[in-house]
Amino acid sequence: MTEPASTRTLRALELFAPLGPTYERYARLLSLGQDPRWRRFLVSKVEAGPGDRVLDVATGTGAVAAELLRQKGCAVVGVDQSREMLAVARERLPAAVRLVEASAESLPFGDASFDALTFTYLFRYVDDPGATLRELARVVRPGGTVASLEFAVPTGPWGPLWQAYVGAVLPGAGRIVSPGWHEVGRFLGGSIRDFWRRYPLDRQLELWSTAGIGDVRHRRLSLGGAIVIWGRRA
Numbered sequence: 074m075t076e077p078a079s080t081r082t083l084r085a086l087e088l089f090a091p092l093g094p095t096y097e098r099y100a101r102l103l104s105l106g107q108d109p110r111w112r113r114f115l116v117s118k119v120e121a122g123p124g125d126r127v128l129d130v131a132t133g134t135g136a137v138a139a140e141l142l143r144q145k146g147c148a149v150v151g152v153d154q155s156r157e158m159l160a161v162a163r164e165r166l167p168a169a170v171r172l173v174e175a176s177a178e179s180l181p182f183g184d185a186s187f188d189a190l191t192f193t194y195l196f197r198y199v200d201d202p203g204a205t206l207r208e209l210a211r212v213v214r215p216g217g218t219v220a221s222l223e224f225a226v227p228t229g230p231w232g233p234l235w236q237a238y239v240g241a242v243l244p245g246a247g248r249i250v251s252p253g254w255h256e257v258g259r260f261l262g263g264s265i266r267d268f269w270r271r272y273p274l275d276r277q278l279e280l281w282s283t284a285g286i287g288d289v290r291h292r293r294l295s296l297g298g299a300i301v302i303w304g305r306r307a
Contacts, residue, residue, distance in 0.1 A: 097134055104295075104298075105295075107294070107295045107299065109136075110294070110295075111222055111294055111295070111299045111301070112136055112137050112193070112222065113140060113144075114292070114294060114301055115137065115140075115191060115193070115222040115301050115303075116137060116141055116145065116191070116220075117144065118218065118220050119145060119218045119220050119303075120189065120217075121141070121145045121147040121188055121218065122145055122147060123145075123146045124148075125145070125148065125188035126149075126187045127145070127147045127149050127191065128152065128182070128186075128190045129141060129149055129150070129152070129192070129193075130152045130153075130177045130190060130191070130192040130193075130195060131177060131193050131194060131195040131198075132151030132152060132153045132158075132159075132172070132193075133153055133162065133193070134158055134161040135161070135162030135165055135172075137191055138151045138162065139165065139166060142166075142167070147189075149171075150171045150173065151170060151173070152172075152174075152177065153172075153175075154174065154177075156174050159174055177199065177205055177209065178199055178201075178204070178208060179208065180212050182212045185212065185214040185215070186212045186214075187212055187213050187214065187217065188213075188214055188217050189218040190213050190218070190220070191219075191220050191221070192209060192221050193221070193223075194223060194224065195221070195223075196223060196268065197223070197224075197264050197267075197268045202272060202277075202280060203283060203284065206280050206284040206286075207283075207285070210284045210285050213306040214306065215306055215307065218303060218306075219281075219304055220301065220302070220303035220304075221303070222299065223299070223300055223302075224261070224265045224298065224300075225298060225299055225300040226265060226269045226297070227296055227297030227298055228297060231296045231297055231298075235298060239262030274291070277302065278302070281302065281304055286304040286306055287305055287306075289302065289304035290302070290303055290304065291303075
């Protein structure tokens with residue numbers, strides 16, 4: 074029996090379901106043009122090529138899946154809980170890309186089914202990031218890459234500027250775009266801060282090791298506003 078979605082997951086579905094057709098355009102705008110660059114860097118850390126199968130979890134509108142096809146030429150399967158987002162992904166991706174409506178917390182695939190796995194902006198929307206990471210690692214073959222992209226909280230002199238941006242500029246810009254993006258703008262700052270308060274970087278890296286992922290590395294991007302973490306399935 075499928076477990077009911079958590080309050081955290083339902084909130085994410087509610088927020089982003091109406092935004093699929095405009096998601097990439099305004100994600101680029103509201104990230105000051107950085108979001109596509111972050112996704113390219115994420116995919117650059119995936120060791121895969123033609124003949125390999127890569128699972129893209131929280132695929133959304135398929136931006137990372139498309140980048141995997143462009144950079145790596147691999148076979149891609151995309152997973153997301155939002156059928157609205159998957160509908161947009163279906164329009165932009167080749168028919169050969171399989172898209173599956175499913176939860177990252179309970180993937181409908183066997184052990185070691187994929188050569189690599191990517192996930193994007195996921196852990197703020199699950200109740201137990203450690204258990205979810207173990208589930209993601211389960212479907213990757215030993216030696217395969219696991220790589221993630223997430224927002225981060227900058228430190229040092231850039232911290233106050235980030236706080237001002239997510240606290241005032243982002244909600245204000247979202248209000249100009251649409252009521253839905255205004256809600257996202259209001260939500261994101263608190264969501265990011267709350268996640269990093271509960272899971273600072275050292276704790277996140279510990280979760281990766283506990284999930285059976287070794288050689289874990291990370292790179293902060295755009296003055297610390299985003300982070301890519303990657304490693305190899307043990």
